[in-house]
Amino acid sequence: GESVGLHLPTLSVQEGDNSIINCAYSNSASDYFIWYKQESGKGPQFIIDIRSNMDKRQGQRVTVLLNKTVKHLSLQIAATQPGDSAVYFCAENIRANTGNQFYFGTGTSLTVIP
Amino acid sequence: GAGVSQSPRYKVAKRGQDVALRCDPISGHVSLFWYQQALGQGPEFLTYFQNEAQLDKSGLPSDRFFAERPEGSVSTLKIQRTQQEDSAVYLCASTLGLAAAGYTFGSGTRLTVV
Numbered sequence: 001g002e003s004v005g006l007h008l009p010t011l012s013v014q015e016g017d018n019s020i021i022n023c024a025y026s027n028s029a030s031d032y033f034i035w036y037k038q039e040s041g042k043g044p045q046f047i048i049d050i051r052s053n054m055d056k057r058q059g060q061r062v063t064v065l066l067n068k069t070v071k072h073l074s075l076q077i078a079a080t081q082p083g084d085s086a087v088y089f090c091a092e093n094i095r096a097n098t099g100n101q102f103y104f105g106t107g108t109s110l111t112v113i114p
Numbered sequence: 115g116a117g118v119s120q121s122p123r124y125k126v127a128k129r130g131q132d133v134a135l136r137c138d139p140i141s142g143h144v145s146l147f148w149y150q151q152a153l154g155q156g157p158e159f160l161t162y163f164q165n166e167a168q169l170d171k172s173g174l175p176s177d178r179f180f181a182e183r184p185e186g187s188v189s190t191l192k193i194q195r196t197q198q199e200d201s202a203v204y205l206c207a208s209t210l211g212l213a214a215a216g217y218t219f220g221s222g223t224r225l226t227v228v
Contacts (some may be wrong), residue, residue, distance in 0.1 A: 043219030104156030
């Protein structure tokens with residue numbers, strides 16, 4: 001899951017297993033969420049998004065689940081591969097805001113063991 | 115270009131020095147964002163442009179930080195009288211439209227103030 005502070009949550013999985021990364025978001029007014037993947041030395045890369053009128057969305061090998069009741073978001077990665085090793089961030093947004101800024105969590109570091 | 119380009123990739127500045135960080139967004143992208151990412155943390159919003167208009171600068175940490183996008187394409191983030199706490203990766207992102215959507219991030223400029 002996510003935590004505030006300098007210590008990045010970590011998750012290690014065996015290649016081929018499924019991964020689940022969790023995120024607790026802060027603002028009950030947030031209505032749009034994105035998961036980003038950030039590899040070392042690179043900017044965050046868009047993975048998948050979900051709007052608050054949905055509770056599940058699937059992409060290629062990834063699924064995002066949203067539970068607005070407890071303000072929880074999760075990212076599921078199927079058949080995890082070594083190339084999935086990275087830091088994963090959830091980001092929340094209030095679409096009615098003109099600023100269009102996203103608020104990012106601290107991130108979770110995923111390591112895939114070959 | 116194909117992606118968001120930032121320069122320089124690395125910058126070492128002596129405390130008190132002024133720096134300028136450049137962002138070339140994807141051609142035609144209307145919205146441009148600057149984020150600051152401290153080590154081990156998620157990106158934090160600094161400022162947002164829609165074309166040449168700076169619509170939100172609420173995240174700029176002090177009046178030493180200044181951003182501009184005079185012709186609605188290239189943007190420059192300037193930091194005056196740099197301090198050690200300014201050390202971070204500065205990320206630029208752009209999107210085609212006006213509404214919140216998945217950004218395309220650049221690889222960032224890593225600023226180290228010594």
